[in-house]
Amino acid sequence: MENNPEESLLQMHVDYEGGQILRETVRWSRFLSVAGIIGLALCLLVVAFAGSALLAALSRVAPGIDALGGIAGAIVLTAVLIVAAIFGFLVYMLYRFSVLTRRGIDHQDQAAFVEGMRCLKIYFVGSGILALLSLLSNLFSLTKLF
Amino acid sequence: MQDQTITSESLLPDNFFSVAFDAAARAQVKQAAVWAKVCTLCAFAGYGLELIVAIFARPDYTTETQGLRIGAFLKMGNIFGVIIASAIGVIINYFLYRFAVVTARGMDSMDIGKTNEGFNNLRVYFKIYGILLIVALSLGALVLLVAIGVGLSKR
Numbered sequence: 212m213e214n215n216p217e218e219s220l221l222q223m224h225v226d227y228e229g230g231q232i233l234r235e236t237v238r239w240s241r242f243l244s245v246a247g248i249i250g251l252a253l254c255l256l257v258v259a260f261a262g263s264a265l266l267a268a269l270s271r272v273a274p275g276i277d278a279l280g281g282i283a284g285a286i287v288l289t290a291v292l293i294v295a296a297i298f299g300f301l302v303y304m305l306y307r308f309s310v311l312t313r314r315g316i317d318h319q320d321q322a323a324f325v326e327g328m329r330c331l332k333i334y335f336v337g338s339g340i341l342a343l344l345s346l347l348s349n350l351f352s353l354t355k356l357f
Numbered sequence: 358m359q360d361q362t363i364t365s366e367s368l369l370p371d372n373f374f375s376v377a378f379d380a381a382a383r384a385q386v387k388q389a390a391v392w393a394k395v396c397t398l399c400a401f402a403g404y405g406l407e408l409i410v411a412i413f414a415r416p417d418y419t420t421e422t423q424g425l426r427i428g429a430f431l432k433m434g435n436i437f438g439v440i441i442a443s444a445i446g447v448i449i450n451y452f453l454y455r456f457a458v459v460t461a462r463g464m465d466s467m468d469i470g471k472t473n474e475g476f477n478n479l480r481v482y483f484k485i486y487g488i489l490l491i492v493a494l495s496l497g498a499l500v501l502l503v504a505i506g507v508g509l510s511k512r
Contacts, residue, residue: 222380224376224469225378229469238486332386336389
């Protein structure tokens with residue numbers, strides 16, 4: 212990718228040490244993302260094949276579910292699919308970060324490198340929103356305590 | 358004039374790669390760092406809240422029979438578990454926090470050393486998560502094998 216000198220002065224080139232650090236970072240993030248994708252797929256398979264048994268177990272924990280009748284299954288299935296879609300999107304972004312950043316460094320592809328960083332940003336934005344929601348949930352459990 | 362011209366190459370003696378943190382990449386990394394910091398601060402606050410909930414939660418007296426203080430024992434176990442989980446979480450999230458702070462500083466000051474240090478913290482963060490995942494999967498596989506072994510021996 213050719214740049215003029217003015218643009219190059221506003222850039223911070225990745226040096227050898229940085230390249231090695233990024234390579235190892237993307238190696239671990241790829242492992243985590245692949246494990247996450249496999250884990251999500253297994254969860255969906257469990258829900259698909261043992262959904263009725265899970266619903267029966269859930270109705271023992273929350274007896275109110277029985278009152279909903281046949282809609283309960285649809286509600287639980289929708290909730291599971293939404294959660295799976297959110298986590299699947301985050302894990303996919305982590306995977307894209309690892310693949311694109313690796314490609315950017317290996318092939319000296321600036322566009323892929325920038326896209327990889329964008330995927331890292333999206334991953335952290337999603338994780339941050341989930342962390343905020345989790346904190347709110349913790350605060351809610353604290354208000355129930357007192 | 359020709360000799361006084363400063364080229365980007367002369368400013369970058371360690372320029373092994375042609376990929377760079379240009380304006381677009383720096384903007385993305387800075388936003389990633391901001392949200393990574395949000396993640397860590399929420400996590401730290403969450404660990405504190407979980408500890409408070411575990412300490413102040415009322416013990417389950419329904420489990421106390423024949424003079425045995427099982428409820429209080431379970432509560433102590435819960436507090437101990439929360440402390441261990443929080444300690445591990447704090448250690449992991451400390452590296453993410455360092456990534457957020459140091460990388461943002463590196464991006465602002467155009468310092469490749471700080472940027473490398475920041476991404477090294479992200480590497481450690483992912484590595485610890487990866488190792489914990491491997492340990493958890495290994496334990497899960499072990500439990501599965503033991504369960505299969507027990508199931509086969511009962512036949």
